[in-house]
Amino acid sequence: MGTSLRDVAVLAGVSVKTVSNVVNGYAHVAPATRAKVEEALARLDYRPNLSARNLRQGRTGVIALALPELDAPYFAELSRFVIDAAAEQRWLVVIEQTDGSLERERQILDGVRDHRVDGLIFSPIAIGADELAARTDDTALVLLGERIHDGPADHVAIDNVRAARDVTEHLIGLGRTRVAALGAQDSSVSGTAPLRLAGYREAMTAHGLPETVATVERYHRADGFAAMAALLAGGAGERPDAVFCFNDLLALGAMRAILSSGLRVPEDIALAGLDDIEDGRYSTPTLTTVAPDKSQLAHIAVDLLKRRLDGRAHAPQELRAGYRLMVRESTVRPSP
């Protein structure tokens, strides 16, 4: 191993504890002693052994971020913000991927107990509210973008229902009447799909418009492509003239399907997504979407975790982050 407090102590001619005091910035250390110790620290290039410190303090300084998949741009972008927000607390972040599998989600929830991490920020898909509530473990847990209300853990998300309604209203406001929703899920116990569907329905009902709902298995471009292709297969009269996709990846897949079928966006079909991933700012046409405040989401999540870890815990909280509607070319072609 490297140099320890003991080595430094020997060199400086003081006790181990005094070195520890200097390292930790304890106030009552005589200037002369401090200087001596600091020189020894520098000479030996001392680094605290964090395993030992963690053992002593019962903290690891590492939190886990569990999400479905890192290569979905939304989660990659979100991870960046979480890592940065955690760094402000001097925490490291380990990333775990669930692939949306129930078993993996259980494993992760369970594995939190092995003391490797102090807390968990979790974006679940498959696991249900009841199972989460049945958790016996008391490790700090924050749920991200999760629909479980009044659940057993802290929770932060945007207002998915309202956001979905806003997008749908925007599409309706363009004068479109055959507005489809793309991204409902048959199996989804949890997740945001039902919320976004609810928001879509509210808007359609409010305007007395008929609903068209396309379901998907997952939230990848390929699913959006396939679902859109199916919608287009209907006759021209039934074909939607606007589509709200439940996330941007679906929208980009759908866009590809529309364009390669020879139709135009937005002239024939207006298209909107949700997430504001960077891809959508560079697609042709650029993609109208809802931009959740990802930085705020990350900061709130880290903050909630911190409160729990500091013991300043209350009843589980449910907090909201903000969002903005970003209108781009896929719904409104700019006049040249």
Added chain:
Amino acid sequence: MGTSLRDVAVLAGVSVKTVSNVVNGYAHVAPATRAKVEEALARLDYRPNLSARNLRQGRTGVIALALPELDAPYFAELSRFVIDAAAEQRWLVVIEQTDGSLERERQILDGVRDHRVDGLIFSPIAIGADELAARTDDTALVLLGERIHDGPADHVAIDNVRAARDVTEHLIGLGRTRVAALGAQDSSVSGTAPLRLAGYREAMTAHGLPETVATVERYHRADGFAAMAALLAGGAGERPDAVFCFNDLLALGAMRAILSSGLRVPEDIALAGLDDIEDGRYSTPTLTTVAPDKSQLAHIAVDLLKRRLDGRAHAPQELRAGYRLMVRESTVRPSP
């Protein structure tokens, strides 16, 4: 804290070490004792405290992956593979982002010493070979996609020169003669830009064609957009009829610039990238690119690290992962 070996030992009526032996699968434990202990383990739902185990064993079971930015799709996709490959070794992965800043890169290289991680997989941009060589630390280090040859550390990458030459040859093979390279960097000490530029030059020289090189600051869509816009600003006679972008993000930015200027891809300008990020498979047109074998990259990196950690170290190795040229619509429009 949770339950410890001591608690289990008390309940089972044996010594702490015996419980430890059972937990670690030590051979010589009497069946009766083993059963007793296992029941106690189960009853108390024992989890080893990994901080303590780590302290004892001098290992943390955590490796770091340091890369420029997680929200660049290439790195997000790569991270996924690294995390999965590390999981096969039962390692966790913490992710650190450098933003390509020299200072951050130094910090990370330095911070490896604080015993929080057993090893580091590092994709450097700013830091130079000399500085890496001057590293005094002996923590396991693997460089990823890095141009430092015969350097001080293990290293894995694709053959960037050959890959770049292959793409350029492909563009030339289409009959294009004004083939530009987009993505050179003025400041790049390290990184892959010079290699890709070299490959481009080899191909152009071989065919006696004139070179056009556009430089960029960074490797984002916005940089590709701006650089392409600048290339287009030249008169129609000078305008390139094919562009090889040094990564896919640049290419997608460039594509957007070409399309929004009213030109067509590939009819007016053929376009190719490198990385094979998913976006390029769904853009319109889809993007021709080089697909590095990311899974192989990740596995080789993890494997090199494992060898070092197991003490099976040799002289620093330089290994190559494979790649494939993916020809798509941005260079060859399919006949309908």
Added chain:
DNA sequence: CACCCCGTTTACAACGTTGGAACAACGTTG
């Protein structure tokens, strides 16, 4: 001058784990 206070420093124990030595019990062998 005895006392106490306060700033400074130290000794000790403990966090939970595991390697190694020691030890006990038992069966085998000469």
Added chain:
DNA sequence: CAACGTTGTTCCAACGTTGTAAACGGGGTG
């Protein structure tokens, strides 16, 4: 039946750190 090997179990120490409490010493107070 004594010496020995094998198997199973325990005891002890150590990894490096920090909290607690106690010791030390110098200056001010009564």
